[in-house]
Amino acid sequence: SLFERAGRGLRLSENGRLYAMQVRAALRGIGEATRALRVRPRAGELVVAVVPSFGLHWLLPRLPRFLALHPEHRVRLQASLEVQDLRQGAAHVAIRMGQGPWEGLAQQHLFDDELLAVASPRLNGGALPRTPAEVLACTPIRSAEPWAPWCQAAGLPEPPPARGGLWINDSNLSLEAARLGQGVALERRSVADALLRRGELVALTDIRVPYAYPYWLVWPEGTASAQREDFARWLEAEVAAYRRA
Known part of the structure; x- marks a missing residue:
């Protein structure tokens, strides 16, 4: 039996739980095969x-x-x-x-x-931060990348978590927010490279932190x-x- 009584209701029996696990695994396999078929080159x-x-x-x-x-x-x-x-x-x-x-x-x-702090050249009307302390005093764009390693490399304590501000979980949006002058972003050099070359973003300091x-x-x-x-x-x-x- 797949079910057994539990008070006034029913719950999965041991056989039911095993059966459910096998069905879920089979459905995952079907889903993966279907996705592969859809993108068959x-x-x-x-x-x-x-x-x-x-x-x-x-x-x-x-x-x-x-x-x-x-x-x-x-x-x-x-x-x-x-x-x-x-x-x-x-x-x-x-x-x-x-x-x-x-x-x-x-x-x-x-x-x-590697990670580096970037911002629009128009941030603060062009009065860009030049020292690590000044960078941390600017409006941060919070993303998936933690600031702690950058602060450690700069020899500064990490600022306490902000209650407000902008929080973004996507590098594309984080870079765009920085490009629009909405704050300082900590991002991978690889994804910031094109914007840096075009002058739409600038690296604020020479600090580079190895990415994991x-x-x-x-x-x-x-x-x-x-x-x-x-x-x-x-x-x-x-x-x-x-x-x-």
């Missing part, structure tokens, strides 16, 4: 899974160079915060953040990121693809140029 297409912030701010501005170098290749970017199951065919390759290793996946280290999650290019072990190999070589060259900048 076309012939000759390279599907690249990437987190939205990195795809938008780092990869996308550079991608035209790959397409110019390899006009025979067609690339489909698949942006998602969810970890794509490459072994189920969700994508050919993925650019992931994390420590790894990932079971069943080959991996190529790309680079380690490196970037990796990963793909299913035991698979071969000329498109993937071309993409990996191109990406390695782009990373080398980025590191030198």
Whole structure:
């Protein structure tokens, strides 16, 4: 029996709980297979899974160079915060953040990121903070990145949590808020890079804090693809140029 009496009601029996666990696992498998089927790549297409912030701010501005170098290749970017199951065919390759290793996946280290304090050059009417203490005195844009490591590198105590202000859980929104002059953001250099180069954001100090999650290019072990190999070589060259900048 799947149920047993509990007072005036019913509850799952031991057999019922085991059955429910198996059904949930089966439904998860069906869901993963369905998602993989929906994104099944076309012939000759390279599907690249990437987190939205990195795809938008780092990869996308550079991608035209790959397409110019390899006009025979067609690339489909698949942006998602969810970890794509490459072994189920969700994508050919993925650019992931994390420590790894990932079971069943080959991996190529790309680079380690760092955090820096950025703001619009128009913040405070152009009277920008120049010292770490002045940075902390400005309006912070609270995000998923904690300020404690930056404060430690600056030799300053972390300010107490603010009761008000702006709190954002997305790097794209955090960068946009900083660009609009709404405060100081602590963000990854990789995603702030394009805005810094265009002068829409400025780095307020020379303090750089190592980010805990490196970037990796990963793909299913035991698979071969000329498109993937071309993409990996191109990406390695782009990373080398980025590191030198």
